Amino acid sequence: MKIVKVFILLIVLLFASCMSMTTDKHMVKAFSNQVIQHGATGDDVIELQARLQYLGFYNGNIDGVFGWGTYWALRNFQHEFGLEVDGLAGEKAKQKLEKASEYDKAYIKNQIRQGNDFTYYGGIDKQKQTTDDRGSNDQNPNQQTDNNQTTQEQQQNATTNEDLQPSAVNVPQGFSQNDIQIMANAVHGEARGEPYEGKVAVAAVILNRVESSTFPNTVSGVIFEPRAFTAVSDGQIWLEPDDSAERAVLDAINGWDPSGEAIYYYNPNTATSDWIFSRKTIKKIGKHIFAI
Amino acid sequence: MFRWVVIGVLSIGLIGVSIWGYQEHQEKNEVMIQAENAYQRSFHDLAYHLDLLHDKIGSALAMNSRERLSPQLVEIWRLTSQAHGDVGQLPLAFVPFNKTEEFLSQMGDFSYRTAVRDLDQKPLNDEEIETLESLYEMSGEIEKEIRSVQNLVLKDQLRWMDVQLALANKDEPGDNTILDGFQTVENKVEGYSEGKIHSSLMGTSSKEDSYQMIKGDKFNQSDAKQKMREILGINQEINLNIEKTGEGAKVSMYSGSFQTDKKSGYLDITEQGGYPVTVMINRTVDRTNVSLHEATQKAKTYLNKLDFNDLALVESNQYDHVGVFHFVPNNEDVWVYPDAIQVKVALDNGNVIGMVAKDYLENHGERDIPKPTISEKEAREVVNPNVEIQDHHLAVIEDDTGVEVLTYVFLGVKNQDTYKIFVNAENGTEERVERLKQKEVKYEKRKR
Numbered sequence: 127m128k129i130v131k132v133f134i135l136l137i138v139l140l141f142a143s144c145m146s147m148t149t150d151k152h153m154v155k156a157f158s159n160q161v162i163q164h165g166a167t168g169d170d171v172i173e174l175q176a177r178l179q180y181l182g183f184y185n186g187n188i189d190g191v192f193g194w195g196t197y198w199a200l201r202n203f204q205h206e207f208g209l210e211v212d213g214l215a216g217e218k219a220k221q222k223l224e225k226a227s228e229y230d231k232a233y234i235k236n237q238i239r240q241g242n243d244f245t246y247y248g249g250i251d252k253q254k255q256t257t258d259d260r261g262s263n264d265q266n267p268n269q270q271t272d273n274n275q276t277t278q279e280q281q282q283n284a285t286t287n288e289d290l291q292p293s294a295v296n297v298p299q300g301f302s303q304n305d306i307q308i309m310a311n312a313v314h315g316e317a318r319g320e321p322y323e324g325k326v327a328v329a330a331v332i333l334n335r336v337e338s339s340t341f342p343n344t345v346s347g348v349i350f351e352p353r354a355f356t357a358v359s360d361g362q363i364w365l366e367p368d369d370s371a372e373r374a375v376l377d378a379i380n381g382w383d384p385s386g387e388a389i390y391y392y393n394p395n396t397a398t399s400d401w402i403f404s405r406k407t408i409k410k411i412g413k414h415i416f417a418i
Numbered sequence: 419m420f421r422w423v424v425i426g427v428l429s430i431g432l433i434g435v436s437i438w439g440y441q442e443h444q445e446k447n448e449v450m451i452q453a454e455n456a457y458q459r460s461f462h463d464l465a466y467h468l469d470l471l472h473d474k475i476g477s478a479l480a481m482n483s484r485e486r487l488s489p490q491l492v493e494i495w496r497l498t499s500q501a502h503g504d505v506g507q508l509p510l511a512f513v514p515f516n517k518t519e520e521f522l523s524q525m526g527d528f529s530y531r532t533a534v535r536d537l538d539q540k541p542l543n544d545e546e547i548e549t550l551e552s553l554y555e556m557s558g559e560i561e562k563e564i565r566s567v568q569n570l571v572l573k574d575q576l577r578w579m580d581v582q583l584a585l586a587n588k589d590e591p592g593d594n595t596i597l598d599g600f601q602t603v604e605n606k607v608e609g610y611s612e613g614k615i616h617s618s619l620m621g622t623s624s625k626e627d628s629y630q631m632i633k634g635d636k637f638n639q640s641d642a643k644q645k646m647r648e649i650l651g652i653n654q655e656i657n658l659n660i661e662k663t664g665e666g667a668k669v670s671m672y673s674g675s676f677q678t679d680k681k682s683g684y685l686d687i688t689e690q691g692g693y694p695v696t697v698m699i700n701r702t703v704d705r706t707n708v709s710l711h712e713a714t715q716k717a718k719t720y721l722n723k724l725d726f727n728d729l730a731l732v733e734s735n736q737y738d739h740v741g742v743f744h745f746v747p748n749n750e751d752v753w754v755y756p757d758a759i760q761v762k763v764a765l766d767n768g769n770v771i772g773m774v775a776k777d778y779l780e781n782h783g784e785r786d787i788p789k790p791t792i793s794e795k796e797a798r799e800v801v802n803p804n805v806e807i808q809d810h811h812l813a814v815i816e817d818d819t820g821v822e823v824l825t826y827v828f829l830g831v832k833n834q835d836t837y838k839i840f841v842n843a844e845n846g847t848e849e850r851v852e853r854l855k856q857k858e859v860k861y862e863k864r865k866r
Contacts (some may be wrong), residue, residue: 145854160709165734186834191857194836198808211670214711296735303861322700323684340516342506352509353585380742381760381774383695384684386667398586399512406666409673418666
């Protein structure tokens with residue numbers, strides 16, 4: 127009696143989840159109105175990548191960042207479908223994509239959320255395209271796994287309509303997120319409480335030193351050069367950097383240099399070296415004097 | 419009775435504190451010794467590398483066979499870079515030792531450039547031999563001085579930690595044997611760098627024609643302020659601080675800054691002509707309403723308003739809710755890479771929140787862009803056949819020595835990676851190959 131009850135409950139649950147999955151497929155919200163361009167990130171890019179992969183044009187990871195791989199895939203798609211080849215996902219390209227491919231938003235989002243290594247080629251069983259080991263147990267249909275799957279699917283349905291963060295980020299050529307983090311630490315330690323341009327200027331000085339022949343040739347070499355930065359000597363570099371330090375570093379890497387190509391800066395009230403005063407000054411930002 | 423208990427407790431306390439103090443002292447000593455050892459290692463490495471460097475330059479000069487000369491020059495290049503690295507690990511920042519460091523890096527550049535050259539085709543000329551001779555002499559001097567400092571360090575057991583103390587102590591600077599020794603080295607090098615070495619060979623010749631496009635009247639402070647308000651789009655009610663750059667600036671500029679409740683801003687304009695060099699607006703941007711594509715158009719319109727026209731978009735990137743765009747001038751279908759302009763657009767309302775035109779103002783000007791002497795097809799054959807070429811354009815770039823050359827730029831794919839390949843449009847040499855990497859798997863951040 128009890129077994130029958132559980133069985134019925136299970137069937138109902140499975141049916142319900144199937145229903146919700148199919149309705150979900152029909153409710154798939156297509157692309158937004160924006161033209162998607164190289165370098166963009168976000169939901170639309172995830173959909174673009176998934177649809178291009180479904181059609182076999184895109185072989186990279188579906189990560190929500192429009193990189194070079196996506197760019198060439200889109201161009202090839204445009205070429206094959208007789209569209210203007212410009213590498214921009216505009217109105218026409220998106221319409222053609224929507225017609226030619228399916229987009230299982232729930233599947234994709236779930237994969238990204240779980241951090242799985244997955245693909246989304248059309249015509250291949252999705253279970254075979256993911257490394258998710260929880261899914262591979264389904265040949266052993268005991269109650270436990272079934273229940274698990276149902277709850278999983280319920281969870282995924284609940285969260286489908288939320289926006290999902292891309293699983294990758296853009297980084298400037300030649301730098302990684304970790305390099306940016308080290309620099310942000312140094313900038314925060316050195317220029318806490320300075321105006322934003324003062325922070326960018328300090329980050330720019332670090333980069334100018336990397337370029338200069340009289341300083342070490344790496345970011346970490348410059349930052350950790352003994353006695354070069356007081357914040358490094360007294361450990362303030364390990365304070366938690368705030369958001370603006372990170373943005374300042376990114377700006378400096380992208381070319382902003384309010385210091386005027388300085389390679390030295392000092393606070394005239396606390397400077398301990400007389401020699402530093404002999405450098406030609408460029409300008410003063412906040413409390414720091416920038417010099418070469 | 420009570421007295422004895424108090425005495426007992428106090429003496430136990432005293433013993434406890436003494437033990438704790440002693441342990442702390444021991445630990446501090448250990449850390450000091452480790453730091454000292456790290457310095458000593460770098461210093462003795464430096465002495466050794468400089469010694470070896472002198473030897474190698476000497477043998478390069480005595481060498482007759484060209485097959486051996488190239489590897490020898492490579493060896494010199496490696497040693498200069500190592501010695502440079504050693505210097506970077508010693509507490510010599512803010513110590514006048516930069517002439518010596520400059521020497522090391524110039525020496526490195528020189529040996530690298532001659533080492534990669536085909537010496538069978540183009541053997542070292544007289545000028546270069548002469549330069550190498552004087553580099554030999556100079557490295558000999560440096561070696562000698564550093565060796566004598568090293569001897570003093572060993573003989574008198576001098577500590578680098580004392581150098582650090584001497585430097586930290588503002589009142590009696592320079593009274594340190596090691597520092598004196600390094601000062602002597604610096605003075606010797608300074609004496610040499612005047613004259614004897616052909617600066618054109620050492621890559622020290624600075625660009626003479628920079629900022630040649632900057633024309634027009636000199637702005638005074640109030641004119642500059644007016645110009646700044648125009649560029650920033652702010653009215654008289656917002657207070658604008660303005661300052662002029664000092665003598666260290668490459669080109670004389672005015673810097674302006676303002677601060678309101680919601681945002682702050684900063685910009686540089688040139689004194690002559692009032693050209694905008696840097697513009698920065700700092701405010702919170704926490705949502706994306708505008709697509710990157712739309713933002714590109716906004717960036718272009720903004721630049722056109724500032725009289726920067728005919729631009730090609732080289733790169734666009736979205737960082738959180740901000741778009742960053744790299745433009746270069748498109749001069750009759752030739753992209754001029756050295757004249758880059760960057761623009762930053764907030765994706766919440768599509769307003770421009772940053773611009774840099776430093777490279778543009780510094781390099782832009784009248785250019786005689788030659789016609790390519792080889793065809794695109796011929797250039798294509800130079801590219802590695804495993805790279806599938808997807809796109810191409812003509813471009814002016816700066817080569818390794820800082821000279822502008824006309825190139826075909828090919829964008830190609832090999833396996834999953836995209837490459838930018840620059841092929842000289844006049845002689846077909848492969849000037850540069852860049853692997854384009856732009857995204858990275860997102861790492862988890864420290865919890866805030």
